[in-house]
Amino acid sequence: MDKTSTTIPPFIDRVDGIPKVTGSAKFSAEYDFPGMVYGVLAESTIARGTITGMDTKGAENAPGVLAVVTHLNCPKLPGYESTAADIAKRPEVNRGFRVFTDNIIRFSNQPIAIVVADTYERAVYAASLIKATYKKDKHNTDLNEAIKTGKPVEGNNFKDYVRGEADAWKNAEVKIEVEYSMPLEVHNPMEIHALTVNWEGQDKVTVYEKTQTLSSTQSSIARAFGLKNENVRVITQYVGGAFGSAFNTWPHSIAALIGARKVGKPLKLMLTRSEMFTMVGYRPQAIQKIAIGASKNGKLTGITHEAMAMTASYQVFTEGIVNGSRSLYACPNVNTRYKVYPLDLSQPTWMRGPGETTGAYALESAMDEMAYALNLDPIEFRLRNYAETDPESNKPYSSKFLKEAYQMGVDKIKWNERNREPRSMKEGDWLIGYGMGSGIFSAWRGDAKVSAKFLQDGTLVLQTGVTDMGPGTATSMTKLASDIFGIPASQIKFEMGDSNYPPGPFQGGSGTTSTLGTAVHNVCMNIRKKLADLIKDNPVFHTQLIHSVKPEDLVFENGSMILASDRSKKITYADAMKNAGLPQIELLEQSPANPMANHTAYSYAVHFVIVKVHSITGVVKVTRVVSAVDAGKIVNYKTAESQIIGSAVGGISMTLMEEGVIDHRYGRWVNNNFADYHVAVNADVPKVEVLFVDKPDPILNPIGSKGMGEVGIVGFAAAVANAIFHATGKRVRELPITADKLI
Ligand code: MOS
Numbered sequence: 001m002d003k004t005s006t007t008i009p010p011f012i013d014r015v016d017g018i019p020k021v022t023g024s025a026k027f028s029a030e031y032d033f034p035g036m037v038y039g040v041l042a043e044s045t046i047a048r049g050t051i052t053g054m055d056t057k058g059a060e061n062a063p064g065v066l067a068v069v070t071h072l073n074c075p076k077l078p079g080y081e082s083t084a085a086d087i088a089k090r091p092e093v094n095r096g097f098r099v100f101t102d103n104i105i106r107f108s109n110q111p112i113a114i115v116v117a118d119t120y121e122r123a124v125y126a127a128s129l130i131k132a133t134y135k136k137d138k139h140n141t142d143l144n145e146a147i148k149t150g151k152p153v154e155g156n157n158f159k160d161y162v163r164g165e166a167d168a169w170k171n172a173e174v175k176i177e178v179e180y181s182m183p184l185e186v187h188n189p190m191e192i193h194a195l196t197v198n199w200e201g202q203d204k205v206t207v208y209e210k211t212q213t214l215s216s217t218q219s220s221i222a223r224a225f226g227l228k229n230e231n232v233r234v235i236t237q238y239v240g241g242a243f244g245s246a247f248n249t250w251p252h253s254i255a256a257l258i259g260a261r262k263v264g265k266p267l268k269l270m271l272t273r274s275e276m277f278t279m280v281g282y283r284p285q286a287i288q289k290i291a292i293g294a295s296k297n298g299k300l301t302g303i304t305h306e307a308m309a310m311t312a313s314y315q316v317f318t319e320g321i322v323n324g325s326r327s328l329y330a331c332p333n334v335n336t337r338y339k340v341y342p343l344d345l346s347q348p349t350w351m352r353g354p355g356e357t358t359g360a361y362a363l364e365s366a367m368d369e370m371a372y373a374l375n376l377d378p379i380e381f382r383l384r385n386y387a388e389t390d391p392e393s394n395k396p397y398s399s400k401f402l403k404e405a406y407q408m409g410v411d412k413i414k415w416n417e418r419n420r421e422p423r424s425m426k427e428g429d430w431l432i433g434y435g436m437g438s439g440i441f442s443a444w445r446g447d448a449k450v451s452a453k454f455l456q457d458g459t460l461v462l463q464t465g466v467t468d469m470g471p472g473t474a475t476s477m478t479k480l481a482s483d484i485f486g487i488p489a490s491q492i493k494f495e496m497g498d499s500n501y502p503p504g505p506f507q508g509g510s511g512t513t514s515t516l517g518t519a520v521h522n523v524c525m526n527i528r529k530k531l532a533d534l535i536k537d538n539p540v541f542h543t544q545l546i547h548s549v550k551p552e553d554l555v556f557e558n559g560s561m562i563l564a565s566d567r568s569k570k571i572t573y574a575d576a577m578k579n580a581g582l583p584q585i586e587l588l589e590q591s592p593a594n595p596m597a598n599h600t601a602y603s604y605a606v607h608f609v610i611v612k613v614h615s616i617t618g619v620v621k622v623t624r625v626v627s628a629v630d631a632g633k634i635v636n637y638k639t640a641e642s643q644i645i646g647s648a649v650g651g652i653s654m655t656l657m658e659e660g661v662i663d664h665r666y667g668r669w670v671n672n673n674f675a676d677y678h679v680a681v682n683a684d685v686p687k688v689e690v691l692f693v694d695k696p697d698p699i700l701n702p703i704g705s706k707g708m709g710e711v712g713i714v715g716f717a718a719a720v721a722n723a724i725f726h727a728t729g730k731r732v733r734e735l736p737i738t739a740d741k742l743i
Pocket residue numbers: 212242243244245350351352353354507508509510709
């Protein structure tokens with residue numbers, strides 16, 4: 001960590017680090033109650049069609065089985081019943097999937113029954129005895145086939161975007177037209193999705209659920225079961241990674257709730273690793289065509305970016321694959337097109353920089369190809385097309401320090417010392433390559449509530465209904481409060497993960513710190529005001545000039561209010577409260593969203609990668625990574641760095657390894673396990689050097705941060721792919737770039 005600070009330490013350690021590494025942290029599958037039972041799903045063996053019959057006798061009579069629920073005997077859920085007529089009127093791609101409500105099969109491995117038994121093993125065995133017969137319909141799980149013979153989804157989300165002239169690249173002095181493809185990718189967090197359900201009667205339930213959003217989980221469960229929100233309590237103390245897979249309340253969770261209510265006992269359901277591929281979403285496969293035109297001196301004249309991706313036949317999912325191409329560079333003529341094709345697979349969802357990650361792989365690879373076509377350094381090419389205001393909205397940026405990030409990365413990796421010629425750098429049998437790619441991701445701020453209690457002993461308790469899938473939300477919020485009061489982190493308790501707390505934001509979209517940080521900042525500042533108010537007339541502070549002190553006259557340090565103009569005059573928070581006879585100060589803060597009417601806000605990153613490619617075997621090793629990030633002011637350096645390291649791991653993974661394979665004959669996943677679906681492990685990841693510009697954004701929120709949950713992976717795959725091209729002279733336009741494609 002390069003960061004040094006004079007007075008305020010740049011970071012604190014993770015406040016939940018010790019419970020996590022010692023195992024006392026409780027995840028959603030780790031709650032136990034007397035009389036606990038276990039739910040296991042039985043799944044369809046066909047990809048499309050209808051169930052014509054189900055034989056559940058064997059399962060019902062198996063030892064330890066308490067219930068078998070299928071569409072034939074599932075109790076009606078009020079929320080599903082009341083909307084059934086509306087849903088039937090929608091086009092098929094908008095009907096969604098409500099578990100156990102009909103006999104329609106929408107994808108292979110769709111849950112068709114839940115078995116509840118007294119042990120997990122007995123539930124697994126009984127589920128294996130369920131037999132279904134089907135009327136099979138012809139299915140398609142192949143995107144290429146759908147593009148050839150199918151129809152894309154229609155609607156407002158799919159209108160073409162044109163700025164200036166469409167397809168202007170065709171008339172350019174220098175032009176390229178290329179196509180990139182990316183496979184299905186699956187989140188695969190370490191923690192498998194799980195929930196523990198505890199009904200009190202039929203109308204009140206506590207759910208220990210893996211989720212990135214307590215409030216949506218609460219309201220979607222309440223809606224389905226026709227309950228009041230306050231009768232659904234969702235608890236998520238810890239999340240072991242999610243990457244976007246834990247926003248939805250997925251069918252397996254509703255199935256678990258149905259099963260538990262039926263038997264009237266606490267129930268636990270944990271997916272298997274293979275179910276992680278079919279039950280909780282994945283990144284949609286995409287094929288992208290991109291064409292770039294520029295003048296000989298490297299000024300962009302046209303970008304055309306077209307993406308064809310997939311969605312589920314029963315649920316449209318869209319993401320901003322082509323959006324980055326409208327805003328990353330100053331280019332007068334840009335047109336984009338986005339189409340999604342329904343396939344007979346479970347529904348895709350947001351994953352690791354949704355949309356932008358996919359799009360930036362194409363755009364930033366194509367920019368590299370264009371830089372070679374122009375015989376320009378790729379950084380120089382980007383600088384010649386640097387956008388000083390947002391070319392899409394014509395609004396000024398709230399802040400943009402991408403230029404600074406380029407420079408930091410260039411200096412750190414000694415970019416200019418490489419030989420730009422492809423296949424020119426060698427070490428024995430290894431070809432050496434340098435590559436770069438940049439990323440952009442929207443920064444935003446939503447609304448949030450937080451309650452705060454400041455006690456006479458100088459401790460602060462903050463409570464909000466947020467969950468943390470790993471970035472370290474409790475840690476960064478603690479750091480913010482610690483800096484505002486000048487009290488150590490150990491005196492601050494950040495309580496979260498319970499829907500009974502005031503509703504916090506969801507965790508994701510790179511917005512949690514900006515959103516919740518605003519609420520925490522505001523509530524702490526308001527407590528400071530109250531503290532200052534207590535002592536405004538205290539003679540300790542009086543001078544000839546000052547007879548009443550205002551908060552802005554004070555510094556808040558080491559548990560004391562100190563007069564800025566004469567630091568010998570001070571009073572501790574404890575004394576101030578004691579003198580006033582006040583045991584505690586309690587506040588509830590609701591901080592509003594920032595609609596950003598006059599500005600556009602983005603975080604930026606630039607990734608530099610060095611690879612070694614074995615000239616005979618095609619083995620690729622990433623040997624160095626430098627990511628330079630403009631995410632506004634860095635709230636907590638250590639967790640921020642760790643987050644960007646995580647993005648680099650994901651980036652290496654998606655470029656070199658990750659690939660979901662479907663056997664299209666059956667519409668079933670082939671590599672739905674960790675042996676066959678490869679992800680980067682320690683040996684695949686070199687030292688990742690993270691640099692932050694660390695300049696505050698003055699507009700988005702009072703803490704100056706932007707967001708960094710996703711921007712660390714946006715453009716990363718292009719950096720690796722570009723480095724492989726530089727090493728080998730071979731441009732592979734299909735992820736993952738495995739050895740076989742390089743020999
Ligand atoms: Mo993220 S894809 O916002 O979890």
